[in-house]
Each structure stands twice: as structure tokens, then as C-alpha cells.
Amino acid sequence: MSADARALPLTGVVVVDLSQIYNGPYATFLLATSGATVIKIEPPGGESLRRRGVVGGAALPFAMLNGCKQSLELNLKTEAGKQVLRDLVRGADVVVENFAPGVMDRLGLGADALQVINPRLIYAQSSGFGSTGPYRDYPAMDLTVQAMAGVMSITGFPDRPPVKAGPAVCDFSAGTHLYGAIVTALYERERTGVGRVVEVAMMDAVYPSLSSSLGLYHGSGGAEASAPVPSRTGNRHGGLAEAPYNVYPTSDGYIAIICVGDIHWRSLLTAMARQDLAADQRFASLKKRVAHVDEIDRVVAAWTQDFTKQDLFDLLQRHRVPCAPVRELKEVVNDPHMHERGALQWQDHPELGRIVVQHSALRFHGSDLRRLEPSHALGADADNILAEHAGRDPDDIAALRRDKVIS
Numbered sequence: 001m002s003a004d005a006r007a008l009p010l011t012g013v014v015v016v017d018l019s020q021i022y023n024g025p026y027a028t029f030l031l032a033t034s035g036a037t038v039i040k041i042e043p044p045g046g047e048s049l050r051r052r053g054v055v056g057g058a059a060l061p062f063a064m065l066n067g068c069k070q071s072l073e074l075n076l077k078t079e080a081g082k083q084v085l086r087d088l089v090r091g092a093d094v095v096v097e098n099f100a101p102g103v104m105d106r107l108g109l110g111a112d113a114l115q116v117i118n119p120r121l122i123y124a125q126s127s128g129f130g131s132t133g134p135y136r137d138y139p140a141m142d143l144t145v146q147a148m149a150g151v152m153s154i155t156g157f158p159d160r161p162p163v164k165a166g167p168a169v170c171d172f173s174a175g176t177h178l179y180g181a182i183v184t185a186l187y188e189r190e191r192t193g194v195g196r197v198v199e200v201a202m203m204d205a206v207y208p209s210l211s212s213s214l215g216l217y218h219g220s221g222g223a224e225a226s227a228p229v230p231s232r233t234g235n236r237h238g239g240l241a242e243a244p245y246n247v248y249p250t251s252d253g254y255i256a257i258i259c260v261g262d263i264h265w266r267s268l269l270t271a272m273a274r275q276d277l278a279a280d281q282r283f284a285s286l287k288k289r290v291a292h293v294d295e296i297d298r299v300v301a302a303w304t305q306d307f308t309k310q311d312l313f314d315l316l317q318r319h320r321v322p323c324a325p326v327r328e329l330k331e332v333v334n335d336p337h338m339h340e341r342g343a344l345q346w347q348d349h350p351e352l353g354r355i356v357v358q359h360s361a362l363r364f365h366g367s368d369l370r371r372l373e374p375s376h377a378l379g380a381d382a383d384n385i386l387a388e389h390a391g392r393d394p395d396d397i398a399a400l401r402r403d404k405v406i407s
Contacts, residue, residue: 008035026175212238
């Protein structure tokens with residue numbers, strides 16, 4: 001940290017992280033990069049995402065989401081393991097878990113039990129469908145929540161089957177919301193001195209992202225039983241409320257172009273040297289352009305196909321037309337803008353070699369970005385965690401290791 005930099009906002013906050021895969025670990029990654037001390041607790045053998053490392057490349061997501069965290073392997077199916085967790089909770093500010101609803105209660109380690117030990121504790125939980133309601137016990141992964149939440153129904157082309165969104169949108173949307181809920185509860189605790197339980201359901205978190213498609217649904221009759229269900233719109237606007245709005249071919253790939261209003265449309269026509277279309281009554285307003293979207297797409301695509309995507313991007317940028325080349329992952333991983341900002345960083349990982357990892361999207365002006373420590377080997381910090389945060393002496397720690405409570 002530079003001499004005049006402020007400490008990160010969550011410095012001094014201690015988080016006990018029981019979460020796994022993407023949802024919870026992303027929330028705790030945000031907490032860690034905001035300054036919190038995060039103690040990641042995993043079952044014997046490690047959490048599911050760590051174990052995916054046996055498949056080529058699948059170890060990278062674990063490294064991306066679990067840097068800046070300490071690691072403790074702990075068997076919570078033993079009474080000694082449960083007691084270790086209780087001891088950690090006494091001095092913690094936050095517990096995070098994303099098990100299926102009821103799992104922690106069955107272990108005797110749910111919110112009610114842990115907040116008796118520490119009334120200031122923020123107990124944060126996340127699941128696919130929440131702890132109440134008829135879907136409570138449905139198995140939940142990003143794919144199943146995408147299916148249930150309508151994400152898949154609006155993704156793809158109208159003449160083809162539904163497809164999942166490429167990114168794990170439900171997991172990461174829930175993780176971001178979970179971070180927000182935790183920080184909100186920490187703020188409240190500063191005023192009241194009392195913790196609370198916070199909860200985020202993946203389905204609840206992703207629903208607002210359907211807004212464009214929901215607008216189309218509402219406009220077609222909404223919840224009326226006889227209302228037609230809007231089809232998938234491919235790369236067109238989900239609400240069919242913008243034109244042009246699509247991905248168009250170039251000589252070496254594709255470019256995304258969107259004209260939000262008349263000024264963008266006129267700028268595009270200038271770039272195309274097609275000012276004659278400005279007088280075409282079919283395209284005289286946004287409503288009319290949407291009604292003639294097929295013709296607009298044919299005109300634009302016929303023009304874009306003769307450019308490289310970079311040359312076309314440069315031309316449209318000069319005319320202030322919203323657009324972007326459709327880039328491959330290799331281009332994004334090596335993106336100079338993100339690397340210059342520190343949003344992406346090269347890291348020499350002790351297990352994976354040289355990799356690229358992301359930093360938090362949250363920036364706190366006046367504070368340096370936290371150095372991105374590589375994810376730790378399973379159980380690597382057991383002795384330090386137990387001594388510093390659970391009050392255990394070396395003999396206690398040796399006994400726990402002997403009894404296979406810790407690795």
C-alpha cells in the first residue's frame with residue numbers, strides 16, 4: 001500500500017466462508033478484495049470446484065474465485081470439527097454458505113445456533129430458489145435456474161431450441177447480490193450492534209435481467225392466458241424495441257451495432273454514405289424502423305461484410321455509433337485496457353503456472369487494489385487459522401490432525 005493510501009473499506013472484517021462453486025465464492029472474493037480476512041473452509045478432499053481440477057483447465061475457475069483467502073480443510077461431520085467452527089464464529093463478523101436449505105440446520109450449525117454464540121454475526125446464505133416457497137428443495141445449479149427463471153426461453157434464435165446463456169449468469173448475479181446484502185447488514189450492525197440473517201436466491205437475483213423480454217411480453221398482452229409468448233430474438237433486442245440492434249458479418253468475423261435513437265441512426269447513415277435512407281419513410285422513426293427491422297438488417301449487413309471488424313469499428317467510433325467487434329476469449333484475456341486498469345492481471349500460480357485472473361470490479365478511490373494472492377493449497381493455513389482465530393494451541397491442533405478433523 002502506498003504511503004498515503006487509505007485502508008480498504010472492509011479491513012478488519014473476518015469472514016468464515018463455507019461456500020462452494022461460483023455463487024458464494026464470488027461474494028467472498030469481493031469481500032476479500034475489499035479488505036476482509038476470508039477463511040475458506042472446505043470438506044475433506046476439498047470443495048466441488050477444486051475437485052473439478054482433474055478435468056483439463058477446470059482448475060482455473062477455483063483459482064479465479066479463491067485468491068486472497070486462507071484455507072482450512074475441516075470435517076464438519078465430526079463433533080470436534082463442529083466445535084472448531086463454533087470457535088471461529090465467536091470472533092467472526094460474517095458466515096457465508098450456499099448449501100441447499102436446511103443443510104446447516106441439520107448439522108446444528110445454522111443461523112439460530114451460531115447467532116446464539118455471536119449475536120453480532122451476519123449469517124449470509126444463498127441457494128437456487130430460496131429458503132421458502134414450493135421450489136425450496138429443488139436441486140439448483142446455474143443451468144437449472146436458467147431453465148426455471150426463463151433465461152433459456154429467451155436465449156437463442158426463434159426457429160431453434162432454447163439454449164443456455166454462455167456465462168454463468170445466475171450464479172454470478174446471485175454472488176454480487178449476496179455481497180451487497182452482506183455489506184448492507186454490516187452497515188446496519190454498525191448502528192445497532194446486532195447481526196442478522198441475509199439471503200439471496202439465484203432465481204430472484206436474475207429475474208430483473210429479463211427486463212427487455214418482459215417488456216415485449218407485457219406489450220403483447222402480459223399475464224392474460226391467451227397472450228402470445230414472445231419468441232427468442234437471437235441477437236436482436238430482447239424487447240424488439242431497437243433497430244438496428246444486431247450482430248452483423250464482417251470479412252473476418254462479426255460486429256455488434258445498436259442505434260438507440262434517431263441521432264445514432266443518422267450517424268450510421270453518414271458512416272454508410274447512405275443519407276438517402278434518411279428520407280425513406282419506412283425508417284423515419286424508431287417505431288417504423290422496428291417494424292421494418294428485416295430490411296434494416298439486410299441493408300446494414302450488406303454494407304458491413306466488406307470491412308474487417310477492426311476497420312469498421314474504427315469508422316463507426318469516429319461517427320459515435322455504438323458498436324463493438326465480437327471478440328474471442330483469447331482477445332479478451334489479453335485485453336490491454338483491462339490489464340492497464342488492473343482488472344485483469346497475470347499471476348504465477350504455484351499449482352497452475354502462469355494464468356490470468358480478474359480483480360474485483362469494485363474500486364475504492366484513495367485505496368490501492370489489494371494484491372491478488374494465488375488461491376491456497378487445500379488446508380495450507382490450518383495452523384495459523386486455528387491459532388489466531390480459534391484459540392487452539394499446538395497440542396490441540398496436533399490432536400485435530402491426528403483425529404482427521406483437519407488435514
